[in-house]
Amino acid sequence: MITKDFDGYLARLGITDPGAPSAEALSALQRAHLERVPYENVDIQLGRPPGIEPELSVRRFAAGHGGYCFHLNGGFAALLEALGYDVTRHVGGVHHDPEGRGANGNHLALTVRVDGEAWFVDTGLGDGPYEPLPLRQGTYRQGPFTYRMEASVTEPGGWTFHNDPGSSFPVMEFAARPVTMADFAAEHVRLSTAPDSPFLSTFAALRRDAKGLDLLRGRVLTRIDAAGRTERPLDTAGEWFAVLTDVFDRNLDALDTADRTALWDRVTRAHDAWLAAQAAPQA
Structure with missing residues (x-):
């Protein structure tokens, strides 16, 4: 059940009634987030990187800020859970080599189970999918972009996301095991200060x-x-x-x-x- 702590975030998304958990409602939430909460590194560039605690990210979204994957997916996962969705956080790895593989920890990925199906949900890739993708092998077209999901051969039980060929990165892999935000603390320090x-x-x-x-x-x-x-x-x-x-x-x-x-x-x-x-x- 939603609490008042998320009212500002939902207002930023332009959503007054998120409805009960469903695949359609999940898609609407992801679309709204991607349209209104940017992937950006303003504060990191200024030398004052914000923390990745979901409560902080939610407040930042409500105030008109964005962030990168740990902020964006971290806050979005907290919102989904407050709305009653079954969310799992995963260690992921974004690769700039098309042959790159492995969940190296530089990305937080999400999966969500709703209506009896599992979905790959990601608001933190910048130029990733506009809507959730079914967590099953296949090729998916969204607008002018084409994506592909396949079972990972390097992360048992995990998945490989192939981004559109014209995107900023070709591949992201994530492991099957569930994790918490604490598992990304050290990598956040590295990515935001190194x-x-x-x-x-x-x-x-x-x-x-x-x-x-x-x-x-x-x-x-x-x-x-x-x-x-x-x-x-x-x-x-x-x-x-x-x-x-x-x-x-x-x-x-x-x-x-x-x-x-x-x-x-x-x-x-x-x-x-x-x-x-x-x-x-x-x-």
Whole structure:
């Protein structure tokens, strides 16, 4: 049964009556979350990574913030449980090599049982599925994107999720065993503070909708949908921050002038380094 602790989160999702647990209601909740709560690393880039306690994530969502997988799936799992869903948390591993396998711990994956069927549910991949996928082998089309699920050969009882070929990563695997949020504490510290972490080196914001994906990586805004892929550089701080609020629905009221300057300078330095690398002669 829902409690008042989740009212702000549900209001952020635009849902007044989530209804009883069902596959249809589950899909509606995932769609709403992906449309309104962005995958983003604003606070990590500013050197103040938020904790991954679900209660904190839920409050942040209600305040107009987002996060990465430990925040997004952690908070979403807490909401689903409060609504009466049977949720299991799993250790996952996102791989940038198409042949990469194994649940290396850099991702929190969820499965949900409802209406007698198990579903792969994930609001924390950034450019993953818009709706839950049946937890059975098969290929699934959602809008312009195609996904595939298969039983893992490296994680007994686990699953391999193959992302759309045009996505930011090709493969995520997760193990069968159930875990708790405490199992991700050490990896969260590494991902949110280590100098070589991609969450520190690159700014990213992603938002899914029924027709496609919005992606802000550094200072390049990308839209991917059935019409293809369009990119637009953002040349001013004003334009960049406006995109964060207008396209990604990220509330920036908590950022003062010093925060905005520091964030823009950091993103610009990384963008300039990326441009220089693109222009350098290839060996």
